[in-house]
Amino acid sequence: xxxxxxxxxxxxxxxxxxxxxxxxxxxxxxxxxxxxxxxxxxxxxxxxxxxxxxxxxxxxxxxxxxxxxxxxxxxxxxxxxxxxxxxxxxxxxxxxxxxxxxxxxxxxxxxxxxxxxxxxxxxxxxxxxxxxxxxxxxxxxxxxxxxxxxxxxxxxxxxxxxxxxxxxxxxxxxxxxxxxxxxxxxxxxxxxxxxxxxxxxxxxxxxxxxxxxxxxxxxxxxxxxxxxxxxxxxxxxxxxxxxxxxxxxxxxxxxxxxxxxxxxxxxxxxxxxxxxxxxxxxxxxxxxxxxxxxxxxxxxxxxxxxxxxxxxxxxxxxxxxxxxxxxxxxxxxxxxxxxxxxxxxxxxxxxxxxxxxxxxxxxxxxxxxxxxxxxxxxxxxxxxxxxx
Amino acid sequence: xxxxxxxxxxxxxxxxxxxxxxxxxxxxxxxxxxxxxxxxxxxxxxxxxxxxxxxxxxxxxxxxxxxxxxxxxxxxxxxxxxxxxxxxxxxxxxxxxxxxxxxxxxxxxxxxxxxxxxxxxxxxxxxxxxxxxxxxxxxxxxxxxxxxxxxxxxxxxxxxxxxxxxxxxxxxxxxxxxxxxxxxxxxxxxxxxxxxxxxxxxxxxxxxxxxxxxxxxxxxxxxxxxxxxxxxxxxxxxxxxxxxxxxxxxxxxxxxxxxxxxxxxxxxxxxxxxxxxxxxxxxxxxxxxxxxxxxxxxxxxxxxxxxxxxxxxxxxxxxxxxxxxxxxxxxxxxxxxxxxxxxxxxxxxxxxxxxxxxxxxxxxxxxxxxxxxxxxxxxxxxxxxxxxxxxxxxxxxxxxxxxxxxxxxxxxxxxxxxxxxxxxxxxxxxxxxxxxxxxxxxxxxxxxxxxxxxxxxxxxxxxxxxxxxxxxxxxxxxxxxxxxxxxxxxxxxxxxxxxxxxxxxxxxxxxxxxxxxxxxxxxxxxxxxxxxxxxx
Numbered sequence: 001x002x003x004x005x006x007x008x009x010x011x012x013x014x015x016x017x018x019x020x021x022x023x024x025x026x027x028x029x030x031x032x033x034x035x036x037x038x039x040x041x042x043x044x045x046x047x048x049x050x051x052x053x054x055x056x057x058x059x060x061x062x063x064x065x066x067x068x069x070x071x072x073x074x075x076x077x078x079x080x081x082x083x084x085x086x087x088x089x090x091x092x093x094x095x096x097x098x099x100x101x102x103x104x105x106x107x108x109x110x111x112x113x114x115x116x117x118x119x120x121x122x123x124x125x126x127x128x129x130x131x132x133x134x135x136x137x138x139x140x141x142x143x144x145x146x147x148x149x150x151x152x153x154x155x156x157x158x159x160x161x162x163x164x165x166x167x168x169x170x171x172x173x174x175x176x177x178x179x180x181x182x183x184x185x186x187x188x189x190x191x192x193x194x195x196x197x198x199x200x201x202x203x204x205x206x207x208x209x210x211x212x213x214x215x216x217x218x219x220x221x222x223x224x225x226x227x228x229x230x231x232x233x234x235x236x237x238x239x240x241x242x243x244x245x246x247x248x249x250x251x252x253x254x255x256x257x258x259x260x261x262x263x264x265x266x267x268x269x270x271x272x273x274x275x276x277x278x279x280x281x282x283x284x285x286x287x288x289x290x291x292x293x294x295x296x297x298x299x300x301x302x303x304x305x306x307x308x309x310x311x312x313x314x315x316x317x318x319x320x321x322x323x324x325x326x327x328x329x330x331x332x333x334x335x336x337x338x339x340x341x342x343x344x345x346x347x348x349x350x351x352x353x354x355x356x357x358x359x360x361x362x363x364x365x366x367x368x369x370x371x372x373x374x375x376x377x378x379x380x381x382x383x384x385x386x387x388x
Numbered sequence: 389x390x391x392x393x394x395x396x397x398x399x400x401x402x403x404x405x406x407x408x409x410x411x412x413x414x415x416x417x418x419x420x421x422x423x424x425x426x427x428x429x430x431x432x433x434x435x436x437x438x439x440x441x442x443x444x445x446x447x448x449x450x451x452x453x454x455x456x457x458x459x460x461x462x463x464x465x466x467x468x469x470x471x472x473x474x475x476x477x478x479x480x481x482x483x484x485x486x487x488x489x490x491x492x493x494x495x496x497x498x499x500x501x502x503x504x505x506x507x508x509x510x511x512x513x514x515x516x517x518x519x520x521x522x523x524x525x526x527x528x529x530x531x532x533x534x535x536x537x538x539x540x541x542x543x544x545x546x547x548x549x550x551x552x553x554x555x556x557x558x559x560x561x562x563x564x565x566x567x568x569x570x571x572x573x574x575x576x577x578x579x580x581x582x583x584x585x586x587x588x589x590x591x592x593x594x595x596x597x598x599x600x601x602x603x604x605x606x607x608x609x610x611x612x613x614x615x616x617x618x619x620x621x622x623x624x625x626x627x628x629x630x631x632x633x634x635x636x637x638x639x640x641x642x643x644x645x646x647x648x649x650x651x652x653x654x655x656x657x658x659x660x661x662x663x664x665x666x667x668x669x670x671x672x673x674x675x676x677x678x679x680x681x682x683x684x685x686x687x688x689x690x691x692x693x694x695x696x697x698x699x700x701x702x703x704x705x706x707x708x709x710x711x712x713x714x715x716x717x718x719x720x721x722x723x724x725x726x727x728x729x730x731x732x733x734x735x736x737x738x739x740x741x742x743x744x745x746x747x748x749x750x751x752x753x754x755x756x757x758x759x760x761x762x763x764x765x766x767x768x769x770x771x772x773x774x775x776x777x778x779x780x781x782x783x784x785x786x787x788x789x790x791x792x793x794x795x796x797x798x799x800x801x802x803x804x805x806x807x808x809x810x811x812x813x814x815x816x817x818x819x820x821x822x823x824x825x826x827x828x829x830x831x832x833x834x835x836x837x838x839x840x841x842x843x844x845x846x847x848x849x850x851x852x853x854x855x856x857x858x859x860x861x862x863x864x865x866x867x868x869x870x871x872x873x874x875x876x877x878x879x880x881x882x883x884x885x886x887x888x889x890x891x892x893x894x895x896x897x898x899x900x901x902x903x904x905x906x907x908x909x910x911x912x913x914x915x916x917x918x919x920x921x922x923x924x
Contacts, residue, residue, distance in 0.1 A: 039824055046827065058903040077801045096891055096922040103902050145827035146795065165818045217398070217894070218506055224874065225835040239890025241923075247783075247798055247830065254890050256399045258509055269506040271681055272867055274404060274499065274516055274525055280877030282890065294871035296835050302506065308910040309899025329894060358906040366911050374912040376394040380508030 004163065006189030007033035009346065010181050011196060012168050012204060014040035016144070016332050017325050018196035019151035020339025023074070025346065026160035033190075034152075034160065035183060037167040038267045041148030043198050045332060047221065047270075047301030049241045049253055051234065052333035053084050053139020055103040057311075058354045062337035064109065064138055070336055075157065076150035079143035079246050085114070085122055087133040087237030089285060094132050097237070101134060109138040123235050125227065127288030133237060141234040141243040144332050151335075167266070168197075171207055177321040178208065192321040194342060199262050199304040201326045209318035213364055214304040214326055215377050216260045220272050221253035221301075222279050224293040238286035240279065250290060252283050259372075260302065261379045270300040303329045306364075307371045313341050313351075313359040324361070397895025399509040402886040406511065406527045410436040410490075412739065413515055413528035415497045415676065417441075419725040420712025421534030422480040423732035425489050428532070431736060435489050436526065438517060440496035440870070442470035442565070451836045452870060453496075453673070454538055454560065457553030458637070459663060464567040477564045495519045499867030500531060500680040502705045513707060518872060522879040530707045532735050533677055537691075537713035540669030540762060540843035542576060543787075544769045545631040545777045547664075551638030555585040555667035562592040570663025574598045574641045576629060577765075578606035578613065579755065580719035582667035586616055589665070597661050598622040600629055600643055602650075602768045607756040609719065622659075628652050628768040632664055650764065651772055668765045669758065669843060670722070672714045675869040678862065680705060686858040688758045689751045690716025692843070693862045697748040700738030701731055709735040718751045759850075759857035766847035779848070780841040782834020789829055790845060791852050796830045820849040822863035832863055835871055893923035 009025055011018045014036030022032045034040075052067050054060055070078045088094035101111045112135040119133040120126050152162055163185070171193075172180035181188045197204050199216040226248030233244035242252030255275050262268060276298040284291040306312055306328045316322040323345050327338055337354075344351045368374055394400035412428045414421050417439035425437040440453065445464050448456040463469060471493060475481045484491050499516035501507070515526045539554030546552070551570050555577075562568035571594055575586045578601035586596045596616060599606070604626050606613050617623055624643060630652060631642045641659045644652040672694045678684050683696045683704035694716045701709045711731040713721070721727040770779060776786045783796065795801045822845050825831060831845055832838035838845075846860040853859075889895060897917045898910065907914070 039818075039821060056900050056902045077795050077799050079799065093891060096920055099900075099922060106902075106904075149828055225871065241893070247796065256397060256402055256886055256889065257894060258399045258507065259395070260506055269504060269681060271501070271504060271507040272499075272679075273501055273507065273509055274514060274880070276499070276867060277516070277523060277877040277880040278882045278886070280872070280874045281880070281882070284874040284878060291875040292873055294835060294873050295868055295877070296837055296871050297866045298868065299866055300506075305894060305896070305899075307912070308915065309894060309896035310906070310910075328899070330899070355903075358903050363908060363910045366909055368912050371912050376396075376400070377398070378394050378400050380400060381503065381506055 004186050004188050007031045007161065008191045009194060010035060010188060010190035011194040012181065013195070013197035014162060014164065015043055015196065015198050016041065016045035016148055016151065016335040017327055017338050018194065019148060019155060020335040021194050021196060021325070021342035022160050023151050023155040023158070024339040024343035026155045026158035028343065028347065032155065032160040033188065034162045035166045035168055035181065036162065036164045039164055040152050040162060041145065042267065044301040044303040046144050046148055047299055048144055048332045049221065049251065050141045050144050050243050050332060051139065051241060052080065052141055053136060054330060054334055055100055055107060055109065057334060058356050058358060059334045059337035059341065060107060062340060062353050063334050066336035067140060067142070074150040074154040076153050078147040078150055080140055081233055082140040083232055084136045084139045084141070084234035084236065085133055085232055086136070087119055087123065087126060087130045087235065087286060089129050089131065089238045091131060093237070097134055100136060104136065104138055111136045122232060124230050125287035125289040129285045129288055139234070143245065168204060173319055176319060178319050192346060194323050194325065194346065196325040198326070199268070199302055201304060201324065205316070205324055208316055208322060210316045210361070212312050212324050212326060212361065213307050213367060213371065215372055216262045216302050216304050217257040218260055218270065218300050218302055219253060219257045220255065220275050220279065220298060221251060222276050222295050222298045224250040224290065225296050227290055227293055238282050240282050240286055250283060250287065250293065252279060254282065255279055258381065259377045259379050260381055268302045270302055272298040272300045305329045307367055307375065311338070311359045312361055313338065313345065313356055314361045315345060395895065397889045397892060402883045404509065404511060404514065404525065405881045405883060406514065407524040409527045410434055412530045412532060413526055414532045414534060416534035416536055416712065417481055417491065418534060418536055418712055420728040420732040422478070422484055423729040424532045424534060424711055424736055425484050426480065426487055427733055427736035428739060429487050429489050431739065433739065437484060437489055437491045438495040438497060439493050442467065442474050442494060444520060450871065451840055454557035455541060455554030455666065455840050456557045456561070458550030459553040459558060459569045460561060461567045461569045464561070464565065470565055470567065473565045496870045497676060498870045498872055500676050502680055502708065504681055516867065518870065518876060523872060523876045524880065530709070530739050532709045532711060533714055534712040534732065535673040535676060535714040537670050537717055538673050538839065539666050540671055541840040542666050542668050542765055542769055543777055543779050543844060544629045544773055545775050547632055548778065548781050549632050549634055549638050550636070551663045552632055553663065553665060555582065555665050555670065558663070558665045559585050559588055562589050562594060568592070568594065571595060572597050572661045573663035573665050574600055574659055574661045575665045575667050576600050577667035578608050578625070580608040580612065581670040581717070581722050583608045583612035583616065584722055585665065585667050586621070587612060590619060596621040597659050598624050600627045601625045602628050602646060602765050603761065607761065629664065630656050630774060633658065638662055638664055646768055650768055652768065669762050670717045671843060672717055674714060675865040677703065677710060677714065678865040679867050679869055680708065682708060684862060687716065688754050689718060691718065692758065698743060699734065699746040699748055700744065701735040701748065702738060702743050709738065711735050716751055719755055720752065762843065762857060763847050763851055766844055767851055770844060770848065771851060779844050780831040780834065782836050783830040785829050785831040787848055790825060790831050790848055793825065793828050795828070819855055819859045819861065820853050821861050822846055822849060825849065826863060837869070837871065838863060892921045895921060897921045899923070
């Protein structure tokens with residue numbers, strides 16, 4: 001087995017968070033190596049709704065600043081388009097969705113309340129099922145697949161490296177610092193480590209002496225054949241999230257998730273279910289004039305959540321040179337900002353553009369050990385593999 | 389003990405509403421499916437036998453489930469006549485009806501779901517079925533897949549013209565329905581599948597103008613070839629189709645000789661025809677099998693990617709069996725339906741018995757190296773094509789765009805930098821993955837669900853990476869394996885307790901608390917999870 005050249009910063013996880021961090025570090029001239037057990041962006045990072053509008057997050061302002069610049073900064077297309085509409089099928093939904101306005105307004109972002117007529121004008125595929133909606137003059141949506149590859153290529157353009165099909169099996173430390181990442185393809189030396197391994201973050205952080213509490217779940221989406229483009233593709237509502245792609249397909253998700261006991265290593269299976277039908281039914285309610293459109297695929301993703309659903313971007317106490325990051329099931333849209341925060345934490349010791357103290361691991365200091373059980377995150381799937 | 393309530397947003401406690409339950413669901417009423425249905429009924433099982441045929445003409449027009457290439461004659465519009473013809477052309481359908489089996493024609497299966505490591509929500513084996521009006525769910529104790537075969541697509545300039553079609557589609561239209569449009573065809577390929585197709589088409593009155601084969605020698609049965617030659621068919625080995633010409637539809641195939649390096653020479657000649665039948669690679673229909681999560685591997689002796697099976701035709705998923713062409717295609721099986729029927733009988737005998745360790749008997753070695761053969765076809769026809777054409781017709785992606793991993797043209801991406809990002813920069817440590825290429829170029833992403841292009845794309849990637857076809861991973865299949873209008877999903881009911889919880893992502897109140905209101909510590913006990921929650 002030939003030795004793999006080490007790097008100043010080794011990043012475990014070729015998802016959107018790890019790749020964005022790698023790009024941010026590489027463009028500052030840092031020697032970066034991303035390790036990915038399978039293919040980059042193959043898990044939740046490439047399987048989400050592509051939304052970029054997270055006004056509850058301390059990363060929101062930076063998310064909003066960066067997205068319109070990403071195509072140019074990366075040098076590859078992300079398919080980002082700004083602004084969103086959220087349609088309500090009931091007064092209950094109308095009230096529920098209104099919170100976004102208050103959050104955004106507090107941070108200086110404008111929105112508009114749409115009556116039925118205005119909503120139908122903005123969303124030509126909408127129909128008689130809606131009672132109104134909101135036009136968020138911020139946020140937007142991008143193509144996850146293309147964005148993931150853009151981060152990877154842009155990072156490589158700055159000299160960063162990626163090793164796919166490389167599984168991390170352990171770590172070696174000296175004096176409270178990780179010095180070697182053990183993989184199925186040999187040992188790799190590092191000065192610092194970023195752990196951004198999605199659902200595997202819990203298991204891998206435990207190996208480093210400080211477990212990031214996470215639990216995985218499976219969620220599903222569907223996509224239709226292309227339809228004529230609406231003026232604004234980021235249309236959510238009726239219990240669904242998603243977008244019309246720039247090609248015209250409607251890509252939407254929602255509905256119940258299933259908590260999983262994740263197998264030790266490797267790429268998890270991502271089966272879909274007949275939930276596809278329930279998503280489809282709601283999509284026809286959200287956009288009745290698209291009811292003739294045919295669903296051509298469904299897919300599932302495996303996503304990790306922390307106990308409170310908020311991100312962790314923090315340095316480990318157990319190892320001085322390790323930054324851990326999980327965006328807790330809301331990582332794609334925030335990725336331009338999360339990578340920046342990881343870069344700052346790694347190079348400067350603190351985030352330069354936002355107060356990310358709510359992302360600290362210390363908030364779980366008093367967390368009940370049986371938190372999964374207490375929150376009812378029961379696992380239904382078979383814990384043993386079927387015949388391979 | 390205080391048992392905590394389950395997460396209300398999770399699938400726990402949300403029953404899937406099932407329309408019907410059956411002992412044995414059989415998908416496909418061909419030779420193998422019929423034998424399985426009649427055999428299982430004889431063993432006392434309650435059987436539901438579904439077949440998507442006759443496929444509505446609009447669906448045929450979309451090249452689903454086969455590459456019909458608009459080769460349907462006018463009588464394919466008459467649905468009743470199509471149903472009658474379909475039943476009349478296979479006497480055992482009547483036998484199945486008479487046995488009292490619940491046979492439903494015009495009913496497609498678009499999904500098959502089984503619990504596993506990442507799915508525990510299913511009450512058992514669940515199949516999604518659809519007729520022309522609605523979708524519905526069936527729970528089955530056993531599922532026997534008898535989904536048949538389809539054909540590898542093979543592009544050349546003009547291959548999108550009406551009249552260019554897959555061999556299986558042509559054969560079905562001609563022999564099952566008497567509804568094949570073209571009357572004089574050129575057949576590409578000379579394997580036994582190609583030759584038997586040509587002879588069967590000839591039986592129905594279609595003139596076989598020529599057999600075109602890129603290889604130096606024909607690869608199929610010599611006696612079949614001789615029979616075609618005696619009937620006046622030109623046998624053009626070492627040839628390739630350069631273009632399908634014609635105004636509205638195919639009027640001629642321009643063919644050229646291949647030189648020693650496998651490149652077409654400039655001299656071309658036209659062969660008058662109104663159809664070009666693609667018969668270079670008969671492929672098991674494994675869409676449901678793969679989408680369900682059954683183990684599938686590249687098995688040249690079974691015609692390409694096929695399920696791994698034991699001696700009882702069991703797939704890797706408990707109580708799911710594969711029989712007939714979807715379990716593997718080889719020359720003897722193509723010529724003798726009793727081989728498929730014997731597979732069905734083995735599956736029926738295995739119903740309700742424990743799986744044994746014995747593997748399925750290995751079919752005879754192929755007559756030729758199917759990997760090398762299919763790659764040679766794609767090299768001669770697609771790579772050496774004299775003009776660019778769309779390998780993926782739905783998304784209009786050319787071979788060059790696939791190999792250069794170009795963003796789709798609708799993005800109109802103009803970069804100042806020369807972003808030299810071709811296949812080689814994606815390869816990294818592993819073989820090229822067609823799903824990755826699909827995500828970046830959209831090739832294979834359209835409404836035909838990759839039926840016309842997936843084998844060609846795999847071959848292009850193999851050629852680009854200098855790897856055998858077997859090294860290229862299967863582009864994954866996903867439900868619905870038949871395109872399904874959104875409106876057809878509405879009749880499937882949803883558990884009321886599930887319907888309450890759609891307005892939120894994971895249903896976690898804490899997740900959406902704005903950052904300026906987040907408490908310093910999180911514990912389950914102090915977390916306020918009351919009141920409404922909505923995510924963004």
